Amino acid sequence: MLLIKNGKVLTMAGITYEKGCILVEDGKIKEIGESIVETENMEIIDAKGGWVMPGIIEAHCHIGIMEEDKGFEGNDTNEMTDPVTPQLRAIDAINPMDTAFNDAVEGGVTSVMTGPGSANVVGGQFVFMKTKGKSIDDMIVKEPAAMKIAFGENPKRVYSGKGKMPATRMATAALLRETLTKAAQYKEKKEKALAKGEDFTEDFKQEAWLPVLNQEIPLKAHAHRSDDILTAIRIGKEFNLHMTLDHCSEGHFIPEYVAASSYPAIIGPTLTRRSKIEVQNKTFKTPGIVHKAGTLVALTTDHPVIPVQYLSKCAGLAAKEGLGIEEGLKAITINAATICGVADRVGSLEVGKDADIAIFSGNPMEIFTDTLYTIIDGQIVYKA
The missing domain is CATH 2.30.40.10 (Urease, subunit C, domain 1)
Structure with missing residues (x-):
């Protein structure tokens, strides 16, 4: 003891x-x-x-799957050969020996939500895990924990360069709607077949959607710009799905719409440069504004964009800019756990x-x- x-x-x-x-x-x-x-x-x-x-809990990052100082060999974040890859599982690429896990532990970070990046419209499954261990299988708290989807610049930049969809925001939304429609049809067909005792051939790619459609895990929506946030909300509501609004960099422009959606926000990374058009308006004021409008808020470093051990310092800057000390601490503990669906344990x-x-x-x-x-x-x- x-x-x-x-x-x-x-x-x-x-x-x-x-x-x-x-x-x-x-x-x-x-x-x-x-x-x-x-x-x-x-x-x-x-x-x-x-x-x-x-x-401390990091609610959105790429620790272990985007390793530090290893270049191409250590980066398994994005499968940029197909814009729709729901069947990918973070657990198959996370290296528990990534030195960033040691940094996390030294910063008091005990668990993380980590997984694929935002190059694809559908990136694959996230895992919620502890930050210390030799085998990913022993470190898992929840798997799958979320399905990554992405709006905005990243998918259109990656695939326009390949001469295929999506090259526009319209195409990103259309691909996601088409994918979700086919997944819902697959679910209905499977349920009918099983109810009748008929043989049913499972589709590995479609099976990955069932926890999402059954509202067991959320869509984890990469969305920075206000219009992308609203598109994510629109599609989430169309298909009656759980969703987290990840990054939400312009959430302070539309706090009433974010709150009305009832979707929680995981805000950040903010302690970094404005590297893309869609993050030109990022500010540490966003968490406070979105929280005061009635939204459950957590924070993210998006490690390795910001090293994960500095999550608590990001919370301090958000607290200073309007979130407040109590909500700042909640944003990296109980709020993060609630949003990630693991508040029964951590x-x-x-x-x-x-x-x-x-x-x-x-x-x-x-x-x-x-x-x-x-x-x-x-x-x-x-x-x-």
Whole structure:
């Protein structure tokens, strides 16, 4: 058993203990309170007034699938040979030995949503996973966790250069509608055949759509510009699907429409240059504006666009520009977990949840704050 004591415990579940304790057993949180009796068989961490929080969560990135400093050999992010590839699975390309996972752990980041990039209209399946381990199979929390789709510049730039669809935003939307229509028809045909006890030949590519159509996982929609955000919402509603609005860089122009959609927003990366036309209006004010309109907000580094260990600092800048300290912390913990569909396991410090805990010298959103300990599934994986 592991006992953490003398910390400012921010549970992110509505309770903060100015001087609290957490007891961990078998990888889960067993007890939280102002005082817990110590026994001889406990390993003790004295937080000495440090901030004890849920491990930080990155809700959209490409860690492990776009490795650092390896060029082509380490980049398996985009299969740029077909604009529609729902059958691709991130788990088959993620390298747990990517050095960025060590950086994540040192930054207090204990879990991530990672997967394909935005070159394709449909990129494939994301996975939600822990940030420490030797085998992806042991690190998985949820798989598949989302289906990546993309609007805007990237698909049209990639495929116009190949002389094929999509070369316009119209074609991107049309391809997605056509794909979803065929997937829905496949689902209906399969269900009818199975109900009648008839033989049915499964289509590997179409099978990947079933968790989306059954609303088990969301479409993960890459959309920066306001018109692209609205197109994503339009198509999501047409097919009655769950969706997350990823990047949402111009969400501050249309906050009422984003809120009315009921789709959550994963905003960023913002701490980087304006490298494309569609991010010309990005600002750290966006999270606060979108949140105040009524949308559930998380933040992203889009690693490796911004190194994943700086997610908490991005939250600090968003907090400064209107999101506020409490919502800034939620955006990288419980909100991120809720949006990623894993709040039953991570995102807050509650009895029964995974013991994914980060201990900081102070507020992790402040630049001079150090990570003191990172704990994943009850195991200390980083110590300053």
